[in-house]
Amino acid sequence: MRVIRKSNYEEASMACAELIASQIRLKPDCKIGLATGSTPIGTYKDLVDMYKAGSLDFSKVTSANLDEYRGLGGDHDQSYRYFMNTNLFDHVNIDKSKTFVPDGLEADAVKACTDYDAILESLGHLDIQLLGIGGDGHIGFNEPADDFCVNTQCIDLEEQTIQDNARLFFGGDLAAVPTQAYTMGIGYIMKSETVILMATGAGKKGIVEKAFCGPVTPRVPASILQLHPNVVVIGDEAAISDAVVAKAK
Numbered sequence: 001m002r003v004i005r006k007s008n009y010e011e012a013s014m015a016c017a018e019l020i021a022s023q024i025r026l027k028p029d030c031k032i033g034l035a036t037g038s039t040p041i042g043t044y045k046d047l048v049d050m051y052k053a054g055s056l057d058f059s060k061v062t063s064a065n066l067d068e069y070r071g072l073g074g075d076h077d078q079s080y081r082y083f084m085n086t087n088l089f090d091h092v093n094i095d096k097s098k099t100f101v102p103d104g105l106e107a108d109a110v111k112a113c114t115d116y117d118a119i120l121e122s123l124g125h126l127d128i129q130l131l132g133i134g135g136d137g138h139i140g141f142n143e144p145a146d147d148f149c150v151n152t153q154c155i156d157l158e159e160q161t162i163q164d165n166a167r168l169f170f171g172g173d174l175a176a177v178p179t180q181a182y183t184m185g186i187g188y189i190m191k192s193e194t195v196i197l198m199a200t201g202a203g204k205k206g207i208v209e210k211a212f213c214g215p216v217t218p219r220v221p222a223s224i225l226q227l228h229p230n231v232v233v234i235g236d237e238a239a240i241s242d243a244v245v246a247k248a249k
């Protein structure tokens with residue numbers, strides 16, 4: 001486990017963008033797992049800036065996103081497809097037909113999950129998976145549970161997640177936040193060559209420490225990353241405690 005602790009959000013975002021950019025330069029046809037939420041917005045902006053400056057080429061990159069709200073289509077401004085388009089895909093030369101997000105409009109949950117697993121299977125493993133972390137330790141939308149879920153699943157979102165998402169998105173309207181989402185399973189996340197977990201802000205400090213310094217348990221889904229051979233934790237001083245830095249090998 002590597003830990004990169006920067007003094008603020010901007011520097012952490014740039015460190016994360018640099019890692020992703022290095023991967024794309026090293027292997028132009030790489031496969032990258034992407035996250036949404038507030039955390040990676042700065043990183044996506046930095047990647048767009050690199051592309052506009054002519055130092056990054058997305059033309060051969062394939063991407064797979066972690067999750068999508070069940071019931072929201074790509075045109076809905078709170079869907080994760082829309083988020084990816086507006087924060088990254090619309091501003092770089094990525095081939096959108098090679099950007100994958102679970103189909104939120106597929107009402108049949110079993111089909112939505114098996115379809116996404118078939119796509120992921122066809123991609124093989126990812127080179128890099130970017131993750132944020134939820135206040136309850138979720139990665140993707142894999143919420144605390146009795147077991148680590150291997151495959152893509154339809155999940156009932158926890159109350160805390162619904163509240164966090166209403167606070168940051170959906171114009172603060174709790175009732176507008178969907179209660180279910182399709183999420184890539186933890187099995188596929190763990191298959192990625194490298195996993196980058198990014199966490200910033202004081203609100204994440206406790207859960208990041210729990211995830212990387214506490215026991216490995218499906219009650220804290222991100223704790224499974226302690227078993228990944230190549231995980232990089234990137235964050236700011238507010239989110240990354242000394243105990244997490246001390247865990248770096």
Ligand code: F6R
Nearest residue numbers: 035036037038039132133134140
């Ligand atoms: C989003 C995702 C979630 C978020 C997490 C943190 O695709 O998979 O796990 O990474 O909820 O969200 P923010 O970054 O908004 O704190």
